[in-house]
Amino acid sequence: MNAVCARLDLKAILMAELSAARRGAVEEQSVHGSTPAVVAADAFKSLRLPNHLTLDGLVEIVEVLRGRPIEIDVAPVLNGGSVCGLWLSTEASEIILHAVSPSALHRQQFILHELGHMILRHDELGVSAEYAESLFPNLNGELVRKVLNRSSFVDEVEAAAETLADLLAAAIRDSAIEPRSFERIFG
Numbered sequence: 284m285n286a287v288c289a290r291l292d293l294k295a296i297l298m299a300e301l302s303a304a305r306r307g308a309v310e311e312q313s314v315h316g317s318t319p320a321v322v323a324a325d326a327f328k329s330l331r332l333p334n335h336l337t338l339d340g341l342v343e344i345v346e347v348l349r350g351r352p353i354e355i356d357v358a359p360v361l362n363g364g365s366v367c368g369l370w371l372s373t374e375a376s377e378i379i380l381h382a383v384s385p386s387a388l389h390r391q392q393f394i395l396h397e398l399g400h401m402i403l404r405h406d407e408l409g410v411s412a413e414y415a416e417s418l419f420p421n422l423n424g425e426l427v428r429k430v431l432n433r434s435s436f437v438d439e440v441e442a443a444a445e446t447l448a449d450l451l452a453a454a455i456r457d458s459a460i461e462p463r464s465f466e467r468i469f470g
């Protein structure tokens with residue numbers, strides 16, 4: 284499931300602004316990797332998620348993985364733009380900012396997408412604080428160590444995060460199905 288803005292991200296801007304050197308480094312990484320679907324499926328399996336999964340439970344799991352708390356906040360400033368969510372990684376915490384959405388499922392998907400980036404360690408692709416600051420001048424560049432936004436400069440990175448978000452959403456959805464209704468269907 285995708286919100287419209289999920290498909291319209293900052294890719295164009297980033298592609299235009301990225302240096303050839305960085306683009307080369309990223310391409311090198313994807314050459315050594317698998318397809319986004321395989322990357323996402325492998326990451327999903329490695330999480331060894333409990334049978335009953337909630338968004339809050341998943342956030343706790345990713346907090347352990349990242350070794351710091353995750354703060355999630357709504358950022359109305361993201362509305363009307365092409366970015367639905369933003370991940371700011373600081374020494375103290377991981378911060379997810381997401382657009383306002385009347386749909387709880389969309390909101391969950393924005394968050395799952397950013398969690399997908401965290402799980403896949405996309406911050407290690409190395410967007411510099413200076414570069415992040417140039418993209419988002421209203422943010423404190425000194426505080427923000429790394430920024431990885433909803434959109435990205437590599438299709439594969441975005442596809443992997445979104446595919447992982449879809450797998451996580453399915454796991455949460457399946458967890459919400461009551462055992463009794465399973466019995467009715469399969470019993």
Ligand SMILES: [Zn+2]
Pocket residue numbers: 396400432433434435440441444
């Ligand atoms: Zn993304």
